[in-house]
Amino acid sequence: MKLRIVIGLFLVIMLGGCWDNKDINHRALPIAMGISYQQGNYEVFLDIPKVTEKNEGIQIISAKGNSISAAVNKISMNLEDQVDLLHLKVLIVDKAFATQGLSEITASTIRSRHISPKTMFVICDEPLDRFFKGINNINNGDGKEIYDFFQKNSGWNPEIAHTPVWKVFRSIHSYTNDVVLPIIKSGESTAIQSMGSGILKNGKMVARLNNEQTLLYNVYDGNSLDGKIEVIGKATVQIVSSRIHNESKFVSGKPVLNSELKLKVIILDVIGNPSVEVIKTELQILLRRVMDQIFRKVQLANADIFGIGQHYRDDLPRMELAQWRTKYLPEAKINLEVTTTIRNTGNLKLR
Amino acid sequence: MAAMDEVNSHFSSYPDYVNQKLQIASDTFTFAGLKSLINFPQTIYMVRDPLLTASIGKLELIDVFVSLGHKIPGQPDSIISQIMDGMLVAVHDASGIIVSIYPVPQPNSRPISMPTMENSIGGATSAFNEDLEANIVLLRSHLNCPDLKIQAYNFGGHVKSRVILCYIDNEIDPHLLDNLTQKLEAHQKTEISNLEEFAHILKFSKYSLVNHYMTYELPQNAVRALKNGKAVLFIERVPFSIALPSIFSDFFISEDDMNHPPIYLWLLRSLRFIGALLTLILPGLYVALVSVNPDVLRFELAHSIARSRLDVPYPAIIEALLLLCILELIMEAIIRLPGSIGPTITMVGGIVLGQAVVEAKLVSNLLIIILAATTIANAVVVGFQNTYSLRLFKYLLLFMSAFLGVLGLLSGLLILCAYIAGIRTLGVPYLQLFRARGEKNV
Numbered sequence: 113m114k115l116r117i118v119i120g121l122f123l124v125i126m127l128g129g130c131w132d133n134k135d136i137n138h139r140a141l142p143i144a145m146g147i148s149y150q151q152g153n154y155e156v157f158l159d160i161p162k163v164t165e166k167n168e169g170i171q172i173i174s175a176k177g178n179s180i181s182a183a184v185n186k187i188s189m190n191l192e193d194q195v196d197l198l199h200l201k202v203l204i205v206d207k208a209f210a211t212q213g214l215s216e217i218t219a220s221t222i223r224s225r226h227i228s229p230k231t232m233f234v235i236c237d238e239p240l241d242r243f244f245k246g247i248n249n250i251n252n253g254d255g256k257e258i259y260d261f262f263q264k265n266s267g268w269n270p271e272i273a274h275t276p277v278w279k280v281f282r283s284i285h286s287y288t289n290d291v292v293l294p295i296i297k298s299g300e301s302t303a304i305q306s307m308g309s310g311i312l313k314n315g316k317m318v319a320r321l322n323n324e325q326t327l328l329y330n331v332y333d334g335n336s337l338d339g340k341i342e343v344i345g346k347a348t349v350q351i352v353s354s355r356i357h358n359e360s361k362f363v364s365g366k367p368v369l370n371s372e373l374k375l376k377v378i379i380l381d382v383i384g385n386p387s388v389e390v391i392k393t394e395l396q397i398l399l400r401r402v403m404d405q406i407f408r409k410v411q412l413a414n415a416d417i418f419g420i421g422q423h424y425r426d427d428l429p430r431m432e433l434a435q436w437r438t439k440y441l442p443e444a445k446i447n448l449e450v451t452t453t454i455r456n457t458g459n460l461k462l463r
Numbered sequence: 464m465a466a467m468d469e470v471n472s473h474f475s476s477y478p479d480y481v482n483q484k485l486q487i488a489s490d491t492f493t494f495a496g497l498k499s500l501i502n503f504p505q506t507i508y509m510v511r512d513p514l515l516t517a518s519i520g521k522l523e524l525i526d527v528f529v530s531l532g533h534k535i536p537g538q539p540d541s542i543i544s545q546i547m548d549g550m551l552v553a554v555h556d557a558s559g560i561i562v563s564i565y566p567v568p569q570p571n572s573r574p575i576s577m578p579t580m581e582n583s584i585g586g587a588t589s590a591f592n593e594d595l596e597a598n599i600v601l602l603r604s605h606l607n608c609p610d611l612k613i614q615a616y617n618f619g620g621h622v623k624s625r626v627i628l629c630y631i632d633n634e635i636d637p638h639l640l641d642n643l644t645q646k647l648e649a650h651q652k653t654e655i656s657n658l659e660e661f662a663h664i665l666k667f668s669k670y671s672l673v674n675h676y677m678t679y680e681l682p683q684n685a686v687r688a689l690k691n692g693k694a695v696l697f698i699e700r701v702p703f704s705i706a707l708p709s710i711f712s713d714f715f716i717s718e719d720d721m722n723h724p725p726i727y728l729w730l731l732r733s734l735r736f737i738g739a740l741l742t743l744i745l746p747g748l749y750v751a752l753v754s755v756n757p758d759v760l761r762f763e764l765a766h767s768i769a770r771s772r773l774d775v776p777y778p779a780i781i782e783a784l785l786l787l788c789i790l791e792l793i794m795e796a797i798i799r800l801p802g803s804i805g806p807t808i809t810m811v812g813g814i815v816l817g818q819a820v821v822e823a824k825l826v827s828n829l830l831i832i833i834l835a836a837t838t839i840a841n842a843v844v845v846g847f848q849n850t851y852s853l854r855l856f857k858y859l860l861l862f863m864s865a866f867l868g869v870l871g872l873l874s875g876l877l878i879l880c881a882y883i884a885g886i887r888t889l890g891v892p893y894l895q896l897f898r899a900r901g902e903k904n905v
Contacts, residue, residue: 124863124866125866133754133755133778133865133868134754135753135754135772135775135778135779136752136753136754136757136765136768136769136772137769137770137772137773137775139757139769141757141762141765141766141769143762161766163766163769163770163773164770164773165770165773196757196758198757198758199757199758199762199765201762228758256762256763256766259762
C-alpha cells in the first residue's frame with residue numbers, strides 16, 4: 113500500500129509537467145488576430161491589451177511568416193511573454209484574403225486547438241495595418257473595443273453578423289449551409305465601424321449585404337436581440353422577440369419554402385398618424401422586399417446563407433444534395449409571411 | 464488489625480488520608496478514606512445516625528453496620544483499591560468486619576454549564592462535563608425511554624477508567640453493536656485516557672484522514688445520534704460524548720437545525736455543503752486558473768488577475784502555500800492563546816499581515832480574497848474535528864491543481880470521493896446519509 117502511494121506520487125510529480133506552466137502574468141493574451149495573405153506569405157497582427165497597473169491601451173505586434181503559426185512563433189520569440197492564443201476573441205482577415213478563400217486558415221485554426229472555435233470571424237474592409245493603427249488610438253478607450261464590439265452582452269447589435277470559426281468550418285464542409293461574416297473598418301468618431309457583412313461560400317467571400325439586410329438575416333436566423341426596423345415614412349419598431357416556422361416542399365421539382373415569421377414588436381416612434389394595421393402591412397412589405405433583395409443575391413452567388421437546403425436534406429439523396437447550391441438553390445423560392453404583434457405602442461395611443 | 468495497619472502505612476505519606484475512630488455505644492469503629500474524595504463531616508454524620516438509632520433501639524449493631532455498605536475481604540490490597548476509588552472503608556474493631564460505604568463525595572466537577580466548543584442556537588444549552596454520572600443524568604433527561612441501554616466497562620489494569628456505552632435497543636444496527644462490544648470486551652486491560660487510545664482499542668486505522676466518531680458536548684446531539692442507530696460512549700473525565708460511527712452527513716447536519724422551519728433547515732444544510740466544497744476547491748481553483756488553465760476565465764477576469772499579479776515573484780502554487788501556511792499558523796496560535804490576547808493576534812495576522820503582504824507584492828490581492836473565503840467557509844461544517852479533514856484535503860486538491868490544472872482539480876475530487884467511499888467504521892460505511900447501517904462480517 114505504502115509502495116503504491118509512493119509510486120503514485122512519483123508518477124504524478126514526474127508526469128504532471130508542471131514545471132513549464134506559465135503564470136497568467138507571464139502570458140501575452142491577445143484578443144484579436146489579424147491575418148493577411150500576400151504572395152505566399154502570411155502577415156499576422158496581434159492585438160494584445162497591455163498588462164500594466166494603469167491599464168493603458170493595447171499593443172499591436174505584427175510579423176510575417178510562411179504559415180500563421182510561424183508568424184505567431186516569431187512574435188512569441190521576440191516578445192517578453194509567451195503568446196497564448198486561447199483568449200483570442202476575434203479573427204480578422206482582410207477583404208482580399210477573404211475573396212481568395214479562408215478554408216486553409218479555418219482548417220488550421222480548428223486543427224491547432226490553440227484558438228477557441230468560438231472565436232469570431234471578421235472581414236476587414238481596409239488594409240489590416242491601417243485598421244490596427246486606427247483602433248490603437250489612445251482616445252478610443254482601454255483598447256478592448258474590438259472585443260466588446262462583438263460581445264452579445266456589450267457592444268453587439270443585431271445589424272452585425274455573428275459567426276464563430278466553427279460555423280465557418282461547418283459551412284466549408286456542408287452542401288447546404290453557408291455563412292455571413294461581419295465586415296468592419298476603423299471608424300472616424302468610433303473605434304470600429306460596421307460595414308455590413310460578406311456572404312461566404314465554401315470559404316470564399318462572394319457577395320455583400322448591407323447592415324439592414326444583415327438585420328433581416330439575423331432575424332431569420334433567430335438572432336434578433338432588440339433589433340430596430342424603420343418602416344419607411346411611417347414608424348420605427350423594435351423587435352422584442354421573433355419566431356420562425358418553415359415548411360418545405362417540392363412544387364414541380366422546385367423547392368418552395370413557406371416561412372412564417374412571427375414578430376413581437378414595440379413601437380418606438382411614428383411619423384404622422386398611421387394606424388396599427390398600416391404599420392403592420394408596411395412592415396410586411398418592407399421585410400418581403402429586403403428578403404427578395406437578399407435572396408436574389410443568394411441565388412446569384414449560389415450561397416445558401418439561410419440554410420434552406422437543411423430543410424430538404426431528407427427529400428434528396430446525398431448525390432443530389434451535393435448539387436444543392438448549383439442545381440436547386442437558383443430555382444428555390446421563399447414565401448415569407450410576417451405576422452406582427454404590436455406588444456405596446458409606448459405611452460401614446462394609436463388608432 | 465494487621466490489614467488496617469498495612470493500609471495505614473501505605474497511605475502514611477498521603478496528606479489527605481483520614482483514619483478516624485468512632486465510639487458508638489460499646490463498639491468502636493474505624494473509618495478510613497481520602498478526604499479529597501469524601502466529604503468527611505457529612506459522611507460521618509450519615510453513618511453515625513443509623514448506628515445511634517440502632518443502639519438506642521437495642522438492635523444488633525453489627526447487622527445495621529453491615530447494611531450500610533457491602534462487606535469486603537480483609538486483604539490490604541482490596542481495602543487500598545476501595546479507598547482509591549473514593550469509598551469510605553469502615554472497620555468494626557471488635558469483630559474485624561470491613562464494610563465499604565458509598566460516601567457523600569467531594570464535588571470534583573464543574574456544574575452543568577454552557578458548552579465550550581459547540582454553539583447552540585435555539586436549542587438546549589446545558590452541556591456534558593467531566594462527571595460521568597452527570598452526563599448520564601443529562602442524557603436520560605433528554606431521552607426518557609425504556610429502550611435506552613447503558614452498559615459500563617472498566618478499562619485499565621493499574622490506572623483505571625470507566626467507559627459507558629449507551630444505545631437504543633431497537634434502533635442500533637446489530638452488526639455495529641456486535642463489533643463494538645467485541646472490541647470493548649477484548650481490550651479491558653488497556654488504559655483509556657484520551658481519544659487516541661480509545662481509537663486504538665476500536666482498531667481504527669492510524670492513517671485515517673476523517674473522523675470515525677463525532678464528539679458532542681450537547682446532549683440533544685448525542686440523543687439524535689442514538690435515535691439514528693449510533694452508539695454513544697462516555698469516557699471518565701472526558702467532557703463530551705463520543706458518537707460512533709460518524710457518517711458523511713455529520714459534516715452538514717446538526718440537531719439545532721430541527722428548531723428551524725424546513726425551508727431554512729435545507730437552506731442551511733446546503734449552505735454548509737457549499738461551504739465545504741468552496742473550502743476544498745477555491746485554493747486549487749485559483750492555482751489551476753492562474754497558472755495552468757487561464758483560458759477558462761473570461762477575458763476581462765483574466766486580464767484583471769494578470770494585472771493584480773504584476774510584480775508577484777513566485778509561481779501561484781508557492782504564493783498560495785506561503786499564505787496558507789501563515790493562515791494555519793494563525794489558526795493554531797489562537798487556540799493556545801488566552802482569550803484576552805487572541806483578538807490581537809487575529810488583527811495582526813489577518814489585517815496587518817494580509818495588507819502588508821499585498822503591498823510588498825509577495826502575493827496577489829485575489830489570493831487574499833480567496834484564502835479569506837476558504838478559511839471562513841472551512842468553519843461552516845458541523846463539528847470542529849471535521850474541519851481538520853477539510854483543512855488537509857484542500858492541500859491535495861491544491862497540489863493536484865498545480866500539476867494538472869482544472870483536470871487535476873477534478874481528479875483530486877474524484878480521489879477524495881473514492882477515499883470517502885472506501886471508509887468503514889466498525890463495519891458501517893462512511894458514505895451514508897441520516898442512518899448508520901452496517902454490513903455483515905467486517
